[in-house]
Each structure stands twice: as structure tokens, then as C-alpha cells.
Amino acid sequence: MKEEKKKYALVTGGSRGIGRAICVQLAKDLDYHILINYNSxxxxxxxxxxxVEEVGGNGELIQFNVIDGEQVKNVLENWHEDHPNDVIEVVVNNAGITKDGLFMWMPKEDWSKVIETSLNGFYHVTNALIQKLLVNKYGRIINMVSVSGQKGTPGQTNYSAAKGAVIGATKALAQEVAKRKVTVNAVAPGFIKTDMTEELNEQELKKMIPANRFGTAEEVAHAVSFLASSKSSYITGEVININGGIYS
Incomplete structure (x- = not known):
């Protein structure tokens, strides 16, 4: 009897914050095994x-650092060897870091680290999987970007540059792969309550937000889950803003 093909959704940086919320939401909404990537x-x-298991889903952990192209390639190749009948259909490029500071005093390392994680991370993971998605003739690539990548945020020149670049890559790749039923979209959160924003002065900042509050990781995850589903098949090359009206 032929073993049934299992379908997987990979979420990079899936251990905390928005990544975690996405893993849980995908497990709730869609029939995917969740591949939870973490670095350390x-x-x-x-x-x-x-x-994921508590909401009735299945998953497994997969460790690699998105910055390390060789490692990403090897780990994913090994995963495919261990899962010869299975397919990764959804790729959520969520891993990202911030190293905020004024550009004038920004050390090269803080510039490079942020670019390497968001932009090169997108390249390493997506490039390692894109051929299989095209052969499969179905796929969903969802890139987590940011309002910073669209309007620019002072103190985040590095992060704005990285996320702006991923937006450009999203729009270009979407056009290359659309014929094979592979969609490529980006989700751009504004201020979301997570570990990453804990240091921010929410009382002060929410005055700038028309919705008058920070968003939740779950609100972002719902949009990702929709884009990961078959319902979104005519949406590609798009950036979905989830920012309470701060920028459109």
C-alpha cells in the first residue's frame, strides 16, 4: 500500500511571537503538519x-539558522531524504531581527546582521524549496515584512532596508512562479504586542495609531493563514498591511 503524502507548512522563526501565533493558527485552520523552525x-x-498539538494539530521541530545558506540547504535536503513521500507546500519566511539605532552611529555588524536575517534568510530558505514547489505545481510563499519596509521608520534604517528589499523580491518572484499555481505574498505588520515590542512605550505610540492600540500576533496570523490556504489562489505579489491604519 502506498504511503499517503503528508503536506507540511514551514514557519521560520516559529518559536516565539508572531511566528508562534502563525504555527498555531495554521494548525487550527488548515490540514498541514507544521514544521517549526528555530535557531537557538x-x-x-x-x-x-x-x-500546535493542543489545538489538534501535528508538527515537528527543524533547527537551522536562516543566515547560514549551507546549513539551510543541508538540513532541508536531509529532511526531504527522511520524508521521501512528503511535501512542503507552504513557506512562511518569518525569521527576522532588529538592531535599532540611528544610521549615523550604526555599526556595520548591526547593518549586516539585520539584512542577512531578513533578506538573505528569505533567499536561503525559499531558494532551497522553490524547485519542489514548482514541480509540485502548487505552493504558498508568505514573507513577513513590516510597515518599516514601506514607509521607513527612523532608527530602523537597516530593518527598513531589509524589509523593503523583501517586498521587492516578493513582487518579482510572484510573477515568475504564478503559472505553476505558486503564490508569493507579503504581510506587513505595524505595532504588534510581542517580545520584540516589549521595550516600546505603548501608551505614547498608540496615539499615532488610528485604531488606538497595538495589534495582536493572532490578528497577523489570521491573515497569514488565509494566504496559506487555497482560498487565496488569485492573490499574488501583494503586500497586506496589518497596522491599525497607521500607514496604507
């Missing part, structure tokens, strides 16, 4: 897996 925080990734 194994216990947080385990916690995410537990949450």
Missing part, C-alpha cells in the same frame, strides 16, 4: 509544538 531557543520551539 529549543525550549520555546518545544512550547510552540505543544500549543
Amino acid at each position: 531557543n529549543a525550549s520555546a520551539a518545544e512550547e510552540t509544538l505543544q500549543m
Whole structure:
């Protein structure tokens, strides 16, 4: 009897924050096994897996650093060898870091690290999987970007540059692969309550937001889940803003 093909959704940086919320939402809404990628925080990734299982989903952990192209390639190749009948249909490029500071005093390392994680990370993961998506003639690539990549945020020249570049890549790649039923979209959150925004003065900042509050990771995850589904098949090359009206 032929073993049934399992379908997977890979979420990079899936151990915490928005990544975690996406893993849980995909497990709730769609019939995918969730591949939770993490770099160093194994216990947080385990916690995410537990949450996926609690909502009735299945998942497994996959460790690699998106910055390290060789490592990404090797880990994904090994994964495919261990899962010869399975397919990764959804790729959520969520891994990202911030190293905020005024550009004038920004060390080269803070510039490079942010670009390497968001932009090169997108390249390493997507490039390692794109051929299989095209052969499969179906796929969903969802890139987590930011309002910073659209309007620019002072103190985040590096992050704005990285996310702006991923937006450009999203629009170009979408046109290359659309004939094969592979869509490529970006989701651009504004201020969302996560570990990443804990240091920010929410009381002060929410005055700038027409919705008068920070968003939740779950609100972002719902949009990602829709884009990961078959319902979104005529949407590609798009940037979905989730920012409470701060920028459109």
C-alpha cells in the first residue's frame, strides 16, 4: 500500500511571537503538519509544538539558522531524504531581527546582521524549496515584512532596508512562479504586542495609531493563514498591511 503524502507548512522563526501565533493558527485552520523552525531557543520551539498539538494539530521541530545558506540547504535536503513521500507546500519566511539605532552611529555588524536575517534568510530558505514547489505545481510563499519596509521608520534604517528589499523580491518572484499555481505574498505588520515590542512605550505610540492600540500576533496570523490556504489562489505579489491604519 502506498504511503499517503503528508503536506507540511514551514514557519521560520516559529518559536516565539508572531511566528508562534502563525504555527498555531495554521494548525487550527488548515490540514498541514507544521514544521517549526528555530535557531537557538529549543525550549520555546518545544512550547510552540505543544500549543500546535493542543489545538489538534501535528508538527515537528527543524533547527537551522536562516543566515547560514549551507546549513539551510543541508538540513532541508536531509529532511526531504527522511520524508521521501512528503511535501512542503507552504513557506512562511518569518525569521527576522532588529538592531535599532540611528544610521549615523550604526555599526556595520548591526547593518549586516539585520539584512542577512531578513533578506538573505528569505533567499536561503525559499531558494532551497522553490524547485519542489514548482514541480509540485502548487505552493504558498508568505514573507513577513513590516510597515518599516514601506514607509521607513527612523532608527530602523537597516530593518527598513531589509524589509523593503523583501517586498521587492516578493513582487518579482510572484510573477515568475504564478503559472505553476505558486503564490508569493507579503504581510506587513505595524505595532504588534510581542517580545520584540516589549521595550516600546505603548501608551505614547498608540496615539499615532488610528485604531488606538497595538495589534495582536493572532490578528497577523489570521491573515497569514488565509494566504496559506487555497482560498487565496488569485492573490499574488501583494503586500497586506496589518497596522491599525497607521500607514496604507
